Amino acid sequence: MPKDLYFRPKHLQDALRIRSEHSGAICIAAGCTDLLPATERKRLTGSVLDVTGMAELRGITYQADGLRIGAATSWREIFDADLPPACRALQMAAGQVGARQIQNQGTIGGNLCNASPAADGVPALLCLQAQVELQSRQGRRVIALEDFLQGVRKTDLQDDEIMTAVVIPSSALTGISTFSKLGARSYLVISIVMVAARLRIENGVICDAALSIGACSAVATRLPAVETALLGQPPDPACVTKELIEQSISPIADIRADEAYRADAALEITRQVVADLARDAA
Numbered sequence: 001m002p003k004d005l006y007f008r009p010k011h012l013q014d015a016l017r018i019r020s021e022h023s024g025a026i027c028i029a030a031g032c033t034d035l036l037p038a039t040e041r042k043r044l045t046g047s048v049l050d051v052t053g054m055a056e057l058r059g060i061t062y063q064a065d066g067l068r069i070g071a072a073t074s075w076r077e078i079f080d081a082d083l084p085p086a087c088r089a090l091q092m093a094a095g096q097v098g099a100r101q102i103q104n105q106g107t108i109g110g111n112l113c114n115a116s117p118a119a120d121g122v123p124a125l126l127c128l129q130a131q132v133e134l135q136s137r138q139g140r141r142v143i144a145l146e147d148f149l150q151g152v153r154k155t156d157l158q159d160d161e162i163m164t165a166v167v168i169p170s171s172a173l174t175g176i177s178t179f180s181k182l183g184a185r186s187y188l189v190i191s192i193v194m195v196a197a198r199l200r201i202e203n204g205v206i207c208d209a210a211l212s213i214g215a216c217s218a219v220a221t222r223l224p225a226v227e228t229a230l231l232g233q234p235p236d237p238a239c240v241t242k243e244l245i246e247q248s249i250s251p252i253a254d255i256r257a258d259e260a261y262r263a264d265a266a267l268e269i270t271r272q273v274v275a276d277l278a279r280d281a282a
Contacts, residue, residue: 004045004046004047004048005047005048006047006048006050007026007047007048007049007050008050008052008053009049009051009053009054010053010054010055011054011056012054012056012057012135012162012164015049015051015054015162016135016136016137016160016162017137018049019049019136019160019161019162020136020137020160022047022049023159023160024158024159024160025046025047026046026047026048026049027044027046027047027048027049028048028049028051028113028162029044029048029049029050029051029052029110030050030051030052030071030072030107030109030110030113031052031072031074031105031106031107031110032105032110033098033102033105033106033110034106034110034111034114034116035110035114051071051072051109051162052072052107054072056070056164057070057071057072057073057109057164057165058070058072058073058077059073059077060073060077060078060081060083065167065169065170066167066168066169066170066171066172066173067083067087067167067168067170067173068133068165068166068167068168069108069165069166069167069168070109070164070165071107071108071109071110071112071133071162071163071164071165071166072107072109073107073108073109074103074104074105074106074107074108075094075095075097075102075103075104075106075107075108075111075121076094076100076103076104078090078091078094078108079091079094079095079103084173084174085175085176085177086128086172086173086174086175086176086177086198087124087128087168087173087177088176088177088178088179089123089124089127089177089178089179089196089197089198090121090124090125090128090177090179090196092124092178092179093120093121093123093124093179093181093194093196094120094121096120096179096181097111097120097121108121108166109163109164109165109166112125112132112145112148112149112155112163112166113155113157113163114153115149115150115151115152115153115154115155115219116152116153117152117214117215117216117217117218117219117220117252118190118191118194118214118215119214119220120181120191120194120214122145122149122212122214122219122220123179123194123195123196123212123213123214123220124177124179124196124212125145125166125168126145126146126196126210126212126220126221126222127172127177127196127197127198127210127211127212127222128168128172128173128177128198128210129144129168129169129171129172129210130144130145130166130167130168130172131143131144131145131166131167131168131169132144132145132148132163132165132166132167133163133164133165133166133167134148134156134157134158134161134162134163134164135161135162135164136158136160136161136162137160138160140164142167143156145166146219146221146222149219149220150219151218151219152218152219172198172210174200174208175198175199175200175201175208176198176199176200176201176277176280176281177196177197177198177199177277178196178197178273178276178277178280179194179195179196179197179273180194180195180269180272180273180276181193181194182194182265182269183256190215190256191214191215192215192256192257192261192262192265193213193214193215193216193257193262193265193266193269194213194214194215194269195211195212195213195214195266195269195270195272195273196211196212196214196273197209197210197211197212197270197273197274197277198210198211199230199235199274199277199281201235201277201278201281204234205232205233205234206230206231206232206233206234206235207231208231209226209227209230209231210222210227211223211226211227211230211270211273211274213245213248213249213266213270215252215262216249216250216251216252216262216263216266217249217250217251217252218250218252221248221249222248223244223245223248223249223270224247224248225244225245225247225248226239226240226244226245226248226270229241229244230274234278235274235275235277235278235281236274236278237271237272237274237275237278238271239274240267240270240271240274241267242263242267245263245266245267245270246263249262249263249266251263251266
């Protein structure tokens with residue numbers, strides 16, 4: 001029986017070769033803050049491909065088409081970065097991903113590939129129209145984050161692919177944003193409901209709106225009905241109604257909250273973030 005192996009390549013092409021040669025039968029490690037707690041034994045079993053040693057997968061850069069965040073970039077690096085106000089929700093979420101030690105170790109790519117419904121960064125990334133960059137030895141493809149996340153712990157990552165970056169288009173780097181998270185306590189908690197919002201407000205009127213909710217469905221989701229209701233209006237929380245929220249979410253029940261509580265919380269927190277952005281824009 002082949003011996004379990006641990007790989008930590010310094011170059012992407014080496015990582016893609018290793019990934020291809022193992023035909024998907026290798027565990028990708030990108031920080032291990034979710035991977036190790038989910039392991040029921042004292043050690044990981046099977047071969048491991050650690051992607052955190054590649055400089056080309058780390059860092060935040062501005063490109064002609066927008067902002068590129070390497071998949072192995074830590075949450076603390078995102079929190080500390082000099083980013084436009086549109087990314088404030090993402091940075092606020094980054095500051096609530098566990099404790100400082102988790103933020104230092106956990107990566108944006110690992111978080112997205114883990115595909116938890118309660119992943120803090122996802123609602124903010126949806127508001128930023130984020131795309132994920134996936135690479136294999138056959139080439140590169142870029143898909144929308146909402147298409148990549150397909151369910152609880154399910155993604156569109158293929159057996160020969162590695163996530164290499166998150167890309168935010170220039171068109172989404174406008175306006176101001178915020179993030180709010182409800183949990184059983186203030187810190188170090190899995191979300192019950194979280195809401196991110198990005199609004200572009202000109203002359204007191206909303207010209208662009210992007211809102212999303214996490215931890216209320218199998219995957220985080222945008223709120224298109226709410227967005228439409230806000231467009232062309234002053235930023236008024238009263239525009240957000242229960243009926244509009246319910247068009248987009250399917251609240252889940254678990255040990256943290258039932259469906260009814262999540263639905264009520266989703267309404268109140270969405271109104272709260274709209275009120276917060278109205279105050280910030282005043």
